[in-house]
Amino acid sequence: MRIKSSQDLATGLLFITIGGAALVIGADYPLGSAQRPGTGVLPRILSWCLIGTGLIIWLKAFLGEGGPRLTGWAWRPAILITLAAAAFALTIDRLGLAIAMLLAMTLAALGTPETRWREYGLFAALMLAIGILVFRYGLGMPVTVLPKDLPMTWELPWR
Amino acid sequence: MEIGALFANLALGFSVAVSLQNLFWCLMGALIGTAIGVLPGVGPVATMALLLPATYALPAEGALIMLAGIYYGAQYGGSTTAILVNLPGESSSVVTTLDGHQMARQGRAGPALAIAALGSFFAGCVATVAIALAAPPLTRLAQQFRPEDYFSLMVLGLVFAIVLASGSVLKAFGMVFLGMLLGLVGTDVNTGNTRFTFDIGELFDGIGFVPLAMGVFGIAEIIANLTNRERRDLATARVRG
Numbered sequence: 397m398r399i400k401s402s403q404d405l406a407t408g409l410l411f412i413t414i415g416g417a418a419l420v421i422g423a424d425y426p427l428g429s430a431q432r433p434g435t436g437v438l439p440r441i442l443s444w445c446l447i448g449t450g451l452i453i454w455l456k457a458f459l460g461e462g463g464p465r466l467t468g469w470a471w472r473p474a475i476l477i478t479l480a481a482a483a484f485a486l487t488i489d490r491l492g493l494a495i496a497m498l499l500a501m502t503l504a505a506l507g508t509p510e511t512r513w514r515e516y517g518l519f520a521a522l523m524l525a526i527g528i529l530v531f532r533y534g535l536g537m538p539v540t541v542l543p544k545d546l547p548m549t550w551e552l553p554w555r
Numbered sequence: 556m557e558i559g560a561l562f563a564n565l566a567l568g569f570s571v572a573v574s575l576q577n578l579f580w581c582l583m584g585a586l587i588g589t590a591i592g593v594l595p596g597v598g599p600v601a602t603m604a605l606l607l608p609a610t611y612a613l614p615a616e617g618a619l620i621m622l623a624g625i626y627y628g629a630q631y632g633g634s635t636t637a638i639l640v641n642l643p644g645e646s647s648s649v650v651t652t653l654d655g656h657q658m659a660r661q662g663r664a665g666p667a668l669a670i671a672a673l674g675s676f677f678a679g680c681v682a683t684v685a686i687a688l689a690a691p692p693l694t695r696l697a698q699q700f701r702p703e704d705y706f707s708l709m710v711l712g713l714v715f716a717i718v719l720a721s722g723s724v725l726k727a728f729g730m731v732f733l734g735m736l737l738g739l740v741g742t743d744v745n746t747g748n749t750r751f752t753f754d755i756g757e758l759f760d761g762i763g764f765v766p767l768a769m770g771v772f773g774i775a776e777i778i779a780n781l782t783n784r785e786r787r788d789l790a791t792a793r794v795r796g
Contacts, residue, residue: 435746439736446729478774507778
């Protein structure tokens with residue numbers, strides 16, 4: 397058995413993984429009866445459909461006529477750009493717009509080795525000024541610019 | 556409603572709206588609305604909510620006209636980022652990214668922006684006339700909509716999602732299932748139980764459409780652009796009219 401399309405293989409495995417995870421997480425959702433279907437019915441149907449589709453795609457990777465190969469993983473941009481968005485979301489409430497924006501921009505700039513840091517400094521300063529002026533003062537959005545209460549009690553946003 | 560009454564009502568509306576002052580407020584509203592609507596993530600509703608205080612000082616007609624201008628401006632503004640950087644600002648401009656960004660990629664960002672503007676103007680005018688004409692019969696039709704009709708509409712949408720998808724049909728099926736699974740996150744409207752929320756309060760309402768679309772279209776585009784060097788085409792070509 398040779399793998400003819402590594403992209404199909406990855407897609408199939410991804411679908412199977414997500415479907416399986418949904419099945420496991422949703423395992424204790426009540427099924428109800430056929431007359432009154434419960435919360436768990438639709439997730440279960442969709443999970444099985446997703447797993448089935450994933451299986452067919454996975455099989456096609458071996459039996460099909462071949463397709464595009466997987467390109468290399470780009471860990472650096474994938475991780476850092478995602479981190480940038482997450483960091484902004486987690487810090488905006490507590491640390492204020494200025495620090496959250498700086499954090500997000502710096503993390504995103506680290507995502508590629510091509511960042512020219514002198515230009516980045518200029519860009520960041522400009523974006524900070526525009527962001528604070530437009531969102532805080534122009535639109536009056538309920539965000540603070542600087543940290544609210546510095547002796548922080550750090551807690552996760554849930555619980 | 557007969558046609559005569561329709562024209563009488565329209566004439567009354569125009570007699571109020573067409574004054575230099577009200578047209579000026581409309582222009583201001585559309586201008587500011589477009590400027591704010593360009594910001595990704597701030598859709599028409601959010602823009603109107605943000606700019607509502609600006610209309611407090613106006614008389615009632617002027618305020619309504621300015622809000623209408625803001626609405627249309629914000630509705631259109633989202634298409635700019637959708638075309639240039641593949642970031643849909645709101646749900647309605649997701650479709651614009653499909654063709655508009657492809658045009659921008661081929662160096663035709665100017666025509667794409669012009670088409671979006673003209674299309675927005677033309678469709679806005681036609682839709683307004685159509686609503687004025689068809690509102691009374693349409694309300695009667697809408698009242699006859701029953702659960703099976705809603706169900707059929709949804710099936711139609713899902714079938715179209717698969718038929719219109721470019722590329723592998725099988726993967727389109729998978730993505731439709733994945734999308735429906737993502738749509739289940741949040742509170743089940745029938746029972747009130749929560750699904751896939753992991754006790755995170757923000758997820759009780761479900762996953763918002765705009766964050767999802769921005770992640771799938773925008774963030775993925777940024778990452779892909781940082782990966783392949785030869786495909787670097789984010790706003791590198793000059794925008795020409």
